[in-house]
Amino acid sequence: MKLVRYGAAGREKPGLIDADGRLRSLAGVIPDLTGTQLAPLALRKLQRLKAGRLPLVRGKPRLGPPIANVGKLIGIGFNYAEHTARAGMTLPTEPLIFMKAVTAISGPDDPIRIPKGAKKTDWEVELAFVIGTRATRVKERDALSHIAGYLVCNDVSERSYQFDRGGT
Secondary structure, eight states: OEEEEESTTTTOOOEETTTSSSSOOTTTTSSOSSSGGGGGHHHHHTSSSSGGGEEEEEEEOOOOOSSOOOOEEEEEEEEHHHHHTTTTTTSSSEEEEEEEEEOOOTTTOOOOOOOOOOEEEEEEEEEEEOOOOOOOSSSSGGGGOOOEEEEEEEEEEEIIIIIIIOOO
């Protein structure tokens, strides 16, 4: 099941992409794609929907950020050994955890805001995952049960801020 949000920035509506690649509206089913709709029980209800009975969305509306009202955006640095080696860095012994502002979340074709004076803007394609249930001190064997879904993320960073100024 491919869940999406579509429409003008700030006024997105929930939808899904059906098996034939057509955009269908979920607006009459759920108010938006938020944490509430990503909890296991709510996701099971969405999975039981007959996509073909949902209204087709006409035209080619903008796809927005995939989730509304995101609480936090957490990243894990140096998670790809080959990229770390190419950058001349060494893999850390512990995960390098960082946060990004949720205002940095955008739709797949939205413009990216690059800071004034940026000199080393860089990007990486990342596999992202959405936590659908509250998770604290989760055992490794239980981690996947907290994931509501996966998405592709374009992680953009200004490397001069990150490496030349002594921090991120």
